[in-house]
Amino acid sequence: MDVIKRSTLSQRVQQVKPSGIRKFFDIINTMPNVISLGVGEPDFVTPEHIRQAGIASIQAGRTQYTSNYGTLALREEIARMLQRRTGLTYDPARQLLVTVGVSEGVDLVMRTLIDPGDEVISSDPGYVAYEADIIFSGGVAVPVTTYAEYNFAVRAADIEAAITPRTKLILLGTPNNPTGAVIPREELEGIARIAIKYDLIVAVDEVYSRLVYDIEHFSIASFPGMQERTILLDGFSKAYAMTGWRVGYVAAPSYLLEAMCKIHQYTIMCAGTAAQEAALEALRHGEDDVLHMQADYARRGKMLVAGLNRIGLPTCKPHGAFYAFPYVSGVGGMSDEEFAERLLVEEEVAVVPGSSFGDAGKGYVRVAYCTAYEKLEEALVRIDRFVKKYS
Known part of the structure; x- marks a missing residue:
């Protein structure tokens, strides 16, 4: 029997709503025949050579803590990769921090920068953890609505319209979860000009940046004057099918990274040693794996969207x-919400209500196509039957 009253919980915790994704995930676990298009997790297994690198680390007895910043070998490899992909130079010793997934990185950004009452601008719909992390830090989430007519990409003009004297940070996710939107170069250039004009820091979550289709991904950190005011967040979960390994990283100016590491060292200490060695193997020899998975996702997405x-x-x-x-x-x-619940009960297809990702998501559902092609085809048959039933 619970004896602790709800009133004893912190106001910040009480402000945060339970995840709509988690609710459906819990239901799915009780339904053996469900086709889950709800949870954004690759159906690929981590490639064998990456798994073996983690296993080899354990078997060799490399099970101690690493540096708070992560192994130097991994940070050096991340720096080389960022140089190739963005043209930017990061000092592995002072400007890179290995985190427990990108989720920790977002939390570190908020707790490092945000004081009570500070405002953080982010797009709506947006990843569910963004608003929660802003609230946990004492900040105020300022959602900027995105629209289907612009492919849900956030626009620079709308961000500028949301700026107030309390604005501290612009938080971007590109590609976006839940919409799959990629912010076009011209809008990123506009956001960069705004950040410089108002002296704001930009944090950008690029965990899906290797999974782009028929468009080029640009990092806002690579635009003139932006590396010194950008916190770049990325990781291995999506591109390398390494969700359970929990490895991400932060690339940022040294004064910001040092401050973030203060929180990281007292709450996390360091990312797992074996997981870091697996991530190192992914960067060194995993490019073909990324290209294979990216092509397969593109094929699935094309079929699903057309359907x-x-x-x-x-x-x-x-x-x-x-x-x-x-x-x-x-x-x-x-x-x-009603659509998602009835579709799950009546046709055993799981999707996530768009309202779980913000007010602008109302009327939509998120459909994750990181599952087998054949299951997606069957899901479309069931969804078609459901829609015809109620039309």
């Missing part, structure tokens, strides 16, 4: 990640 539009659920083409974001509110007068 959803054919069914009558308007869906923008996602240019990144592995999510489609169909509009469902025209089906039987249902809200997005």
Whole structure:
């Protein structure tokens, strides 16, 4: 029997709503025949050579703590990769921090920079953890609505309109979860000008940056004057199918990284040693694996989006990640939550209500296509049957 009253919980914790994704994930676990298009986790197994690198680390007895910043070998390899991909030079010793996934990186950004009442601008819909981390730090989330007519990419003009004297940080996710939107170069250039004009820091989550389709990914850190005011967050979970290994990294100016490491060292100490060695192997020899998975996701996404539009659920083409974001509110007068719940119960297909990702997601659902092609085809059959039933 619970004897601790809810009133004893901190106000910040009480402000944060339970994850809508987690709710559906818990239900899915009780349904053996469900086709899950809800959880954004690759269905690929971590490539064998990467797994073996982690195993070899353990078997060799390399099970001690690493530096708080992560192994120097991994940081040096990350620096080389960033140089190749962005043209930017980062000092492995002072400007790179290995984290327990990108999730820790986002949390570190907020706790390092945000004081109570500071405002953080981010796009709506957006990844569920962003608002929660802002609230946990005492900040105020300022959502900027994105629109289907612009493929859900956040626009620089809308960000500038949301700036107030309390604005401390612009938080971007590109490619975006849940919409699959990639911010075009011209909008990123506009956001960069705004950040410089108002002397703001930009944090950018690029964990899906290797999973882009028919478009080029640009890092805002690579634009003139931006490396010194950008915190770049990335990791290994999505591109290398390493979600359970929990390895990410932060690339930032040294004064910011040193401050972030203060929190990291007292709460986490360091990322797992074996996981870091697996990540090192991924960077050194995993490029073919990334290209293979990226091509497979592109094939799945093309088929799924075409199928959803054919069914009558308007869906923008996602240019990144592995999510489609169909509009469902025209089906039987249902809200997005009702649509997701009934689809799960009646057809055993799991999707996530768009409202879980912000007010601008109302009327949409997130459909993750990081599952087998054949399962996606069957899911479309079931969704089509469901939509016809209520149309």
